[in-house]
Amino acid sequence: NAGVTQTPKFRVLKTGQSMTLLCAQDMNHEYMYWYRQDPGMGLRLIHYSVGEGTTAKGEVPDGYNVSRLKKQNFLLGLESAAPSQTSVYFCASRTFGPGNTIYFGEGSWLTVV
Amino acid sequence: KNEVEQSPQNLTAQEGEFITINCSYSVGISALHWLQQHPGGGIVSLFMLSSGKKKHGRLIATINIQEKHSSLHITASHPRDSAVYICAVSGGGADGLTFGKGTHLIIQP
Numbered sequence: 372n373a374g375v376t377q378t379p380k381f382r383v384l385k386t387g388q389s390m391t392l393l394c395a396q397d398m399n400h401e402y403m404y405w406y407r408q409d410p411g412m413g414l415r416l417i418h419y420s421v422g423e424g425t426t427a428k429g430e431v432p433d434g435y436n437v438s439r440l441k442k443q444n445f446l447l448g449l450e451s452a453a454p455s456q457t458s459v460y461f462c463a464s465r466t467f468g469p470g471n472t473i474y475f476g477e478g479s480w481l482t483v484v
Numbered sequence: 485k486n487e488v489e490q491s492p493q494n495l496t497a498q499e500g501e502f503i504t505i506n507c508s509y510s511v512g513i514s515a516l517h518w519l520q521q522h523p524g525g526g527i528v529s530l531f532m533l534s535s536g537k538k539k540h541g542r543l544i545a546t547i548n549i550q551e552k553h554s555s556l557h558i559t560a561s562h563p564r565d566s567a568v569y570i571c572a573v574s575g576g577g578a579d580g581l582t583f584g585k586g587t588h589l590i591i592q593p
Contacts, residue, residue: 404580413488413570413583421578429580461527463580473517473581477526 373397377462377476384452384483392447392479394462400474401467403445404429405437407458408478414461420445452483486511490571490584498592503558505587507571510552514576518545518556521568521586530556530569561591 375396384390394403401422406414416429418437426437434456436448445464449456462476487510497503507516518531531538531545533554538545542561547554558565568588572581 402578402580406580411585413585414572414581415583416580419578419580427579463527472529472532474529475519475527 375462375464375474375476377460377479379479380477381480382482384449384481386452386454386483388452389448389450390452390481391449392460392462392481394445394447394464394476396443396445396462396464396474398464398466398474399442400464401442402465403439404463404473405435405445405447406461406463407431408461409458417447417460449481452481454483457481457483486513486573486575486582488571488573488582488584490569490587492587493585494588494590496590496592497561499562501561501591503561503565503589503591505556505569505571505589507554507556507584508552509571509573509582511575512549512552513573515574516547516554517572517574517581518554519570519572521570523567527570558589563591563593566590 378393404419405417408414420426420439423442438446460479465471465473491506515534521527533547542559544557568586570586571584
């Protein structure tokens, strides 16, 4: 049971380039999330999804797009990367209901130069 | 928006000491999570609480809903407990958690 898997783990981008981070979960969870973690700040929600075909904006959605075409996958896209998007990105998932454990991926380290 | 405050921000202790990390939040919640993050590593859920107290090995988590406060205790601390401990709260909706900034714990041998 792999849990939550993120790819790639590390990436360096040039300003203006685009890329996609892939999150895959094998626990049949309804809810999936993309967070970013920056020094001195708590994790912040970028986008989330409550089911296949649905997405919603979180706290810091600007500059990112997401898609959830399959229940097990949640993609995070950067259309035109900016240095301010240098961060560690975490995907997470949990099943329906407020009192359920949340599972995180290992993180993706992204540097935009 | 819920505000989550953790204290202390940094804590260095000697092996064997009893450790307490505190978390307070501003708005009523449906659940509180304690998470652990090792340097360069992923985030692991330690506890999820909606009331009372939970224990897992040397870790104990308590929550006081009326006071909007939770504590994470580590008994007989060990260098392998060195990590960042993060408190996060859920309001009951699907829109994820609100996180504290974390407590960086170092246990020296």
